Every structure is written in C-alpha cells, then in structure tokens.
Amino acid sequence: MTPEETSALIRVLDRAFDTDPILGSLLSEKKHRARAATALHRAAVNYAVRFGVLEIAAEGAGVALWLPPGREHLTFPRMLQTGFVPLALELGWALPRLLKIDHVLTQMHTTHAPEKHWYLFFLAVDPAAHGKGIGGALLEQGVVRAEAQGLPVYLETQTEQNVRFYTRRGFVVKEEKTIAPGLTNWALRRG
Template structure:
C-alpha cells in the first residue's frame, strides 16, 4: 500500500502549536550532532528535545520571530530588527537550564560562540528548520525554506544560518547558500557551519 502524503503547505504557527511543533522537531533533530551533544542520553533525548524546542518557540520565536509549520515540519525565523528581542531572557534561561541539566553550561558556551560570529549587516536569520524523518522526500522542509527565503528576498536582504549537520550543507547550497566558515564549539563540541544566502530579485519587480 502506498504511503499517504500529507500537505506540506506552510502555515503560520501560533502558541497553541507549541507541543506539536516540539514533538516534530524532537524527531527531526534526533540525529543532529549538536543536539546529541546537548542531550547525550538516548533514553531521554526525545523528551528533552521536545521540551527544548517547545520552550524556545513559546518564549522567544513565536513572540519575536516568524514561525511556520506543516503537519510534519517547522521553521523559526528572525527578521531584521528583531535579533536583540529574540535572545533568551532570564526566565527562558532558567527554563532551559532545567531542561538541559548537566549540559546547560555547554549550551551557554555554544550560544555565545555562535553569537560571536553573527553578521553585522541587516539580515534574516534561520534559527531552526526541521522535518520529521517519516516524511522525508515529501518536501516539507523545502516548502518552509522557500517560504522564508521569499520573505527575505522581498525585503532585499540576505539570510544567515548555522548548520550543525554536514549532510545538510549540500541541501542549503542547492537553495543558494554558501559556507562562510566553520565554528568549533568549545568544550569539545561539534562544528557549526556558518552560511549566507544573498538576496535574489523577486518576480514582478519594477
């Protein structure tokens, strides 16, 4: 029997989607090197990731970013001018510390290391993009990526991201990203690849 596909049309996420999005991204990032570094216990990783992604969605990105999802994927974007607002406040840090446990200090060091390589020019930032492996090949992640890139192109601005999974680099390069450099996370952590995509002219421009 053929596998039934589900709609991959992006929709704006609301606070009510936090739990479902957390579960989706937990599955999406189960094999991600950085997330395995933050959540090394196989038995508790999925639950921890679910709480982590739901927390940063609820407290940061749904408030100050542009969050979209399909039934099996989600993306967190930060538009220009909102980068300062989207950083974790004291209460968010407290919640994340409880979720991360012994790995909390490594997480804080990683955030600081990545922030130190952030661009100075106005830009859109792709903070999180993930799709449930069960729908691989059905275009859920690509649909969300195209949607965000279209917004950046409409603003005439570049897009930045950090990828922690080497196999994702060719995917992003297919969409016009280039690698700017590597960021070695402290404490023996994995490598991040900083990537930039230049803006493209929008169709129908005068």
C-alpha cells in the first residue's frame, strides 16, 4: 500500500471509531482522544499488514483487519515493530488504565477462543457509507475464509449496537462484562 492509501484507511478508522468507548473512557479531551485514535489506527493497520490480513471494500469506504490463527493475539515484540510506541506516548498517564482494560480483554479472548481461530481486530465503515452493506460484506469475507479452514471467528465490541450487527450475522455473545466504570465488553464468537 502507498502512504496515501494507508492514510486514507486510517482516516476511515478514525471516523468510524470517533466515539470509541475505550478511548472515550481514557481520554476526556476530544483533540487528545483524536490523536490517540490516529496513533492506534496507524499501528493497527501496520500490524495487520505485517502479521495479519487487511481487506478493503468499496473504494476504501470500509476496512477489516484480521489476525490469523497462531497470530490472533497481539504480542509486545510485534507491537514494537508496528508502531504502538506512539500510541503509548500519546496516552501518557492513561496507559496503565488501558493496560488493565487490555488484560481483561485478553482474558476474555483466551477463555472464549482457546483454540486456533481468526480474530477480527477491527471492522470499520466510514459513517458516510453506513447502511450500504459494506461492513456485512467485509465480515462475510472473513467468515467464509475461516469456515473454509474449519475455524471459528472471535471478536469483541464495546458498543451494544454492534452486538446486534454481529448477532444478526450468526455470532453468539459468549460473555458480557463490565471492564471499567461505564465500559462494557461483549465477547462474540461464530463457529
């Protein structure tokens, strides 16, 4: 991907996750939260390009970042290689709180998908393109790939509206858990 294409995908992720509950719980100031989101999305795209699968739909209006079996958990060495340090610097004092949240998410992930599986790291559709089937099509691509390999798909969301989106597409809520004050995580799985 060219730097321009990468930047365009990061902007889609930024717009799609503008009200991300995790970052919102960590950073109250909008500009600070936006900088942290951009750092997170840049690192996530880099991570998926290097260690996973990045799928783009509808001329860049949607993107799915997948981590394949055996690489479905983020590791510290890989995070260092793909640019998570700027995110840590941007978070500053909020980093320890994020690490506590991540610890709970990792425990849920390990509990509900202990075997090899595909992990949906991010699924984003530009808000201007919502309702056109882009997210469902991107999700279906990954589900078909996993099913062809006889593997389940695992994901999590912190947005109740997203729970409905995924359950309509065959995912089952495995656990709903408050992971921080005012912040709920849903662990979902298909297969």
